[in-house]
Amino acid sequence: MYEEVGSTVSVFDRAYDDPVRVLDEDGEVVGDVPDLADEELVGIYRHMRLARHFDGRAVSLQRQGRMGTYPPLSGQEGAQIGSATALDEGDWMVPSYREHGAALVRGLPLKQTLLYWMGHEAGNATPEDVNVFPVAVPIASQVPHATGAAWASKLRGENDAFLCYFGDGATSEGDFHEGVNFAGVFDTPTVFFCNNNQWAISVPRERQTRSATLAQKAEAYGIDGVQVDGMDPLAVYSVTRAAVEKARDPDADRPRPTLIEAVQYRFGAHTTADDPTVYRDDDEVERWKRKDPIPRLEAYLRSEGILDDERVAEIETLVETRVAEAIEAAESEARPKPEEMFKHAYAELPPELERQYEEFAAFREAHGDEAFLEE
Amino acid sequence: MSETQNLTVVQAVRDGLYTEMREDDDVLVMGQDVGKNGGVFRATEGLFDEFGGDRVVDTPLAESGIVGCAVGMAAMGLKPVPEIQFSGFMYPGFDQIVSHMARFRTRSRGRFNLPMTLRAPYGGGIRAPEHHSESKEAFYAHEAGLKVVIPSTPYDAKGLLAASIRDPDPVIFLEPKLIYRAFRDEVPEEPYTVPIGEAATRREGGDVAVFTYGAMTRPTLEAAETLAEEGIECEVVDLRTVSPLDREAIVEAFEATGRAVVVHEAPKTGGLAGEITAIIQEEALLYQEAPVKRVTGFDAPYPLYALEDYYLPSATRIEEGIREAVEF
Numbered sequence: 001m002y003e004e005v006g007s008t009v010s011v012f013d014r015a016y017d018d019p020v021r022v023l024d025e026d027g028e029v030v031g032d033v034p035d036l037a038d039e040e041l042v043g044i045y046r047h048m049r050l051a052r053h054f055d056g057r058a059v060s061l062q063r064q065g066r067m068g069t070y071p072p073l074s075g076q077e078g079a080q081i082g083s084a085t086a087l088d089e090g091d092w093m094v095p096s097y098r099e100h101g102a103a104l105v106r107g108l109p110l111k112q113t114l115l116y117w118m119g120h121e122a123g124n125a126t127p128e129d130v131n132v133f134p135v136a137v138p139i140a141s142q143v144p145h146a147t148g149a150a151w152a153s154k155l156r157g158e159n160d161a162f163l164c165y166f167g168d169g170a171t172s173e174g175d176f177h178e179g180v181n182f183a184g185v186f187d188t189p190t191v192f193f194c195n196n197n198q199w200a201i202s203v204p205r206e207r208q209t210r211s212a213t214l215a216q217k218a219e220a221y222g223i224d225g226v227q228v229d230g231m232d233p234l235a236v237y238s239v240t241r242a243a244v245e246k247a248r249d250p251d252a253d254r255p256r257p258t259l260i261e262a263v264q265y266r267f268g269a270h271t272t273a274d275d276p277t278v279y280r281d282d283d284e285v286e287r288w289k290r291k292d293p294i295p296r297l298e299a300y301l302r303s304e305g306i307l308d309d310e311r312v313a314e315i316e317t318l319v320e321t322r323v324a325e326a327i328e329a330a331e332s333e334a335r336p337k338p339e340e341m342f343k344h345a346y347a348e349l350p351p352e353l354e355r356q357y358e359e360f361a362a363f364r365e366a367h368g369d370e371a372f373l374e375e
Numbered sequence: 376m377s378e379t380q381n382l383t384v385v386q387a388v389r390d391g392l393y394t395e396m397r398e399d400d401d402v403l404v405m406g407q408d409v410g411k412n413g414g415v416f417r418a419t420e421g422l423f424d425e426f427g428g429d430r431v432v433d434t435p436l437a438e439s440g441i442v443g444c445a446v447g448m449a450a451m452g453l454k455p456v457p458e459i460q461f462s463g464f465m466y467p468g469f470d471q472i473v474s475h476m477a478r479f480r481t482r483s484r485g486r487f488n489l490p491m492t493l494r495a496p497y498g499g500g501i502r503a504p505e506h507h508s509e510s511k512e513a514f515y516a517h518e519a520g521l522k523v524v525i526p527s528t529p530y531d532a533k534g535l536l537a538a539s540i541r542d543p544d545p546v547i548f549l550e551p552k553l554i555y556r557a558f559r560d561e562v563p564e565e566p567y568t569v570p571i572g573e574a575a576t577r578r579e580g581g582d583v584a585v586f587t588y589g590a591m592t593r594p595t596l597e598a599a600e601t602l603a604e605e606g607i608e609c610e611v612v613d614l615r616t617v618s619p620l621d622r623e624a625i626v627e628a629f630e631a632t633g634r635a636v637v638v639h640e641a642p643k644t645g646g647l648a649g650e651i652t653a654i655i656q657e658e659a660l661l662y663q664e665a666p667v668k669r670v671t672g673f674d675a676p677y678p679l680y681a682l683e684d685y686y687l688p689s690a691t692r693i694e695e696g697i698r699e700a701v702e703f
Contacts, residue, residue, distance in 0.1 A: 093626045119680035169436035202412030338685040371691035372684045
């Protein structure tokens, strides 16, 4: 099945520097369009619009002091939505901290994402039926988790795939290499998805590695590596789908794990605390904006008669409503109770921590919240 | 008389790096985003333009690589000043810190010195994401072979950083980012050092000794001023170096009153307050008038920012702690 992507060679047998493409920048078909129903294609488009609109609103919430530091995703919707859409229901995603769009596809409510970045721990309390790991802030630290989780699934015969996200900078960390190496050795059903957005804060991709591509790092661990145009949601879907199917297939004549390098760009800052104008040129940003994944898919869907003005307008309205509702819900959530700080570190509160909590509660009772909230 | 500049803590760090780099070609800065970007807190601003890419080095994103390469450079006689962007991201480099940075001299019987200074912003209170707010100085103070320095004023930031860079031994230099820009101080333009291992008395008072360091120095002084209105006079001692501790200053301040409070934002169990209490027990038991009071962070994971004000010692919590020690 997965051998069919790409007309002549298997997607996993391409040169590392030959990215898989389906749509060009104008939405013209230049590769094999994945076999998706019209509504699934519209779903990808809708999720990308939702992620983009959410992102803009989140940045402005931060600017208005209604949210803390936030890592924007604009520009990376094609990679996030295309890949997450390729998972089946029982599969898992293991994110870093920027995959709000992918998490959305996997069923994580936008309200959760907002709460987390509003400094509210409830945002990390992922609903039981949502197969998404908690946010991992330290770079690449989630990579071995994805290997271990996939390994567990294999040992239990559950046949689920695990999609692990990380950035170009993460490929410099030891955890990346250890996690991918283990996946190769134990042949785990893991898809390592590198969002190569060209910049690790201010450090360009070329400063991370002398390798010509990140995909080729797979070679050293004996697994498959493939590069994909990360601004092309359909190419990303195809490649990820092939990797997911291969991960799940114990009879595959190939290693189960795959390293996907999705070449893309973050249009905005690393986080709202960052000023990218210090380290990169406007020309470069403009060049990448012409590759924007959203108009490209829209053009294709319009040309196929799947989208028209009316449907696009409907989607716009839907997107605005959903984001507005999520913000309303997150902002009307009660502030977390201070006792939450003590409750969750252990299954059972140890006596010393309980003593500290009681001391804390007595102090709060005597002096009120203002005794903590001063400058 | 030397010229001075009115600088914040982070500007004084930057000035300390600039001055030491100007004085000594062996000093170099390395880390993530320290180059063109000038550091995420601007602690290396302008250094890349001044000294170039060989001495102000943007590295790949790999803390073990940063610390480990600095160990190798220092073994060959350079004086690297690696930066870890936030102390919460030290841990991939922890093996290098503990297994090598702390032990190279002892392992080689002094054949190799490691004159390196590992800088990292630490501590809470800036409404940052997870892993950006912890205070884990006790990890490093627990490790023989390292010195651990924490300035609390712009003057000390520059002088202690210079002393750390010139020190033949490896130093962990933790910068309290909450007060990076909180206030300004007159800082000499010329190079100078503040000795490592010496505490500073920030306020004199004859009723109780209060030991603290880093960002907690300010709320501690605030609490002391409030208590002065009630007639309680606090001696506030800023430790400035948490390893090695200034044992003499601790004992002297304690003996004057027989009462002590220790304030830090790090968790209570295994924190420096326990060590300071033990020093008091060992050296001055017969002077003791009250149990040593610890006002600290909790033994709970540092919360996301919606709750961080409840975690950090506030002036009122410190005030109450001091009152307890005085009224015992």
